[in-house]
Amino acid sequence: MSTLRLPLLAALVLSGCRPASMAAAHHGERLFHDARLSSSSFNSYSCDTCHTTSPEPEAGRLPVGGTLHGVAFRDGFFGGAETDLLEAVNVCFTRFMRSPDPLSRDGVQSRALYEYLVRLSPSREPAPARPFTVVRQVADMPRGDRARGEEVWRATCQVCHGDAQTGQGRIGEDAVVVSETVQTYPTTFPGVAPALVVVEKVRHGRFFGIGGTMPPYSREALSDEDLGALLTFLGL
Amino acid sequence: MTLRGATLTPILLALLTLTTACPRELDAPPDLVFSEEPAWPVRTHLPPLEDGVVFVTNSMEDTVSVFALPELSGPAPREALRLPLGLSPVELEGPHHAAVDPQGRFFYVPLSENVPGAGSGPHGAHGTGTADGAVVKVDARTGLRLGSARLDRSPGDILVSPDGRTLYVSHYDLRRIQDVLHAGGPVEDMVSRLAVLDTETMERRAMVPLCPAAHGMALSPDGTRLYVSCLSDEVAEVDLTQGSFPVRKVGLGPGAGTVTTQHEPYALAVSPTTGEVWVSCQKGRDVHVLTPDPLTVDGSRRLTVGLGLPLFGELTRDGSALFLPIQAPDRVLEVDPATATVRRTINLPHAACTNAHQLRLLPTGTDALVVCEGDRVTPGTLVVLDVAAGTVRRSVPVGLFPDYVGILREGTP
Structure with a gap:
């Protein structure tokens, strides 16, 4: 191959990796x-x-x-x-x-x-803000159906926390293995039901002085009923 | 070079070129075609500053109620917009009082982080003044946040220097007093600090120890002295001409310098003509007068309010009258500054005003605005007061627990 062809080949390669616009x-x-x-x-x-x-x-x-x-x-x-x-x-x-x-x-x-x-916004007409109700005062709630709780886990928590028991498939090392973390709650929050700590973390995320990077679940994003089912799935 | 090598070399070179010259997926391609101009358009606009804008901080819902000033002269004033305010769209941060740039370009709002009922959980109750406060700088045309600075706990009152370059924030840190009392500590440990900030960079220039639970602030007419009310029956005078910000304190009675108080100063007003300082006290339900140069209590003039709490009033431009809002029963007193006696009482009907907090005279001089807290569960009100006639022109609902009314006007100090 002639050395004259080298620049041509490089140009061809380059033109293949980035479009003109x-x-x-x-x-x-x-x-x-x-x-x-x-x-x-x-x-x-x-x-x-x-x-x-x-x-x-x-x-x-x-x-x-x-x-x-x-x-x-x-x-x-x-x-x-x-x-x-x-x-x-x-x-x-x-x-x-x-x-x-x-x-x-x-x-x-x-x-x-x-x-x-x-x-992502085909209509250019102004639209109102979507509701986002922050649950400020955290309280315990009735437990729900375990099977529904597992669905909720998969639909909400799993993308970051992976498997609830092992953490397998979690998004990164910073996302806690939930079952392991919940076991520390009686020591970290003596006298407080671990379920209440989970409810607080879900509802407040990283805000309200908690820290971390978890976003908060508004009442619209996760109903109390589904959260109650999630607690059942987590054995809380 | 062998034939085999000569064949492979360009391929290897090409692969090398591919891996080094091709952009990573995240890198922006060089020829992106944009179709939206401008990007991220700012869609919120306050009423025209040329005509004046009135704003009210709603401390229990993290918003500012905004009115066009001319609208308040009309028969049925309407709020132009309710602007969300703060650093977090999730938590209640308690915007408390505000200060206006002399040229009307910005306004500054402290966040008290002290909102009862703001939230609770195993990590603790929130909004109890245990978190550090902050101050935000807001664009007066768009409402966009331009900057912020962290402060001490429970920022109280805020002022901007006449040249617009310096911001002063007091801290009404009652929790500090409680904590020190509980620990049996000395009063020196109860002292809160004055934050001095650069408005351009929003960086802190100084944190000046003042007194326990400093709150209301006012500047001397020439802008060289800052007066601050102290819960410890004192008024602090800060010399702003010296970089070390020396502080001199003047006591109002035998409890001065302690928290075993008789008066508990809370709000201040300064006469634009005499420079006299009018000090509203919550516990004593009285108003003291201090003369400047040097700052001295004038024992011959003192107004006792009787029922109700005297709060944030204002003197007329010619210094001939002090209009002072009194909370519960709600009314406005017109006070003769020469004698510290009440010339006239303007009653504020309960339906129009519950818990009057601050009065601001309008530039016309004929009307005043009174911000009324309400019952802190339902919306408060902004009252337009006909000062000459002594009647309520209008009462307009605003947000929850409003505690400050200010006027923005372009280029008008």
Whole structure:
């Protein structure tokens, strides 16, 4: 092979790996599914860890952050407690995905992500914020059906915590093995029913002075009935 | 080079090129085609600043009620928007009082983290003032948060310097007093600090020890002195001309410097003409007058309110009257500053105002706004008061437990 052909081959290879142009929304979709959007080496979450994108509920998923279908033109987020979409995204980006810096309004990645969110929002008519009821006062609740509790585990907890007993398949080392952690509660919270600690963690996530990176489950994302069933599944 | 090597070399080179030159999936391709301009558009807009904007902090629901100032002169004023405020969209953080940039570009709101009933669980009760407070800087046109700073527990009152460059925040840390009393510690350990912040960077320049449970603040007319009410029957005077912020304290009675108090100063107002300091006291239900240079209690003038708590009032621009809201029974006193006697009482009907907290005179001089806390379960109100006639023009519902009303106006200190 002549040395003259080498540059030609390299050019062919290069042209094969990057298209001449790409819709920013397409790149934004990649970012949506990629945990590396956050520069934190400790982060395991991507946007789709907590959100779905379709208008209808997805079978087998109860996403903590709900669907992002139509999100670009909503009037508010977190039940209306935030009115700016980028600020709302940055709550997730810095508090759950551990990014040291928020996304900027004019960054390339940030703009691409926005274009994808617009693509998820076919109607440009303003829409109200989706309800997001924070359960502030934590209380115990009636237990539910174990089989339903197992479904709830698979639809909510499993994406991060993996298997409830072994943690197999969990999203990262930081996601606790739930059965092991619950066993520590009598020591950490003497005199408090472990179920109540689980309820608090589910309802408050990383907020209310708890810490970590878990998002909180609003009453809309997880009903008290399903949470009661989950407690039964966990043997609590 | 052999024939075999000559054949393999370009392939290896190509593979090497592929692995090094091809972007990782996360890297943005060089020719992205954007179709949305602008990205992340800001969709919230406050009413035009040119005409004036009135805002009320709702301390038990983490919002600000926003009104166009001209709207409040109309027959049926309506809230322009209810702006969420804070650092967390999940927790109640208790926006408490506010300060306005002299040019009307920003406003600053302390977050007290002291909201009864804000949340509970095995990790503890929340909103009890045990967490550090914060202050947020907000864009007056869009409501966007531009910055924030961490503070001590239970930030109390807040002021901006006349040049807009410095922010002062007091801390009404009652829990500190309780903790020290419980531990049998000295009063020195009860002292709360004054936060001095740079408004551009929102970095703390200084934390100045003041006194136990400092709260209401006011600046001298020339902006060189900061006066702060102290629960310890004292008024602290901070010299703002010196970088070390020296503090001098003036006692109001025999309990001064202790927490065995008789008066418990809570709110302040300063005369724009004489520089005299009017101190509203919660326990004594009285109002003391201090003359400046040097700050001295004027024992000849003191207003005893009788029933009710005197709170945050304001003197007219010409210094000829102090309008002072009194809580329960709710009313406004027009006080003659020369004698510290009541010229007139304007009663606030219960249906219009429950628990008057602060009065602010409107630039016209004929009307005033009174923010009324309500019962802290149902919405409070913003009252438009006809000062000359002594009547309530309007009472408009706002959010839960409102505790401050401010006016934003572009370029108008």
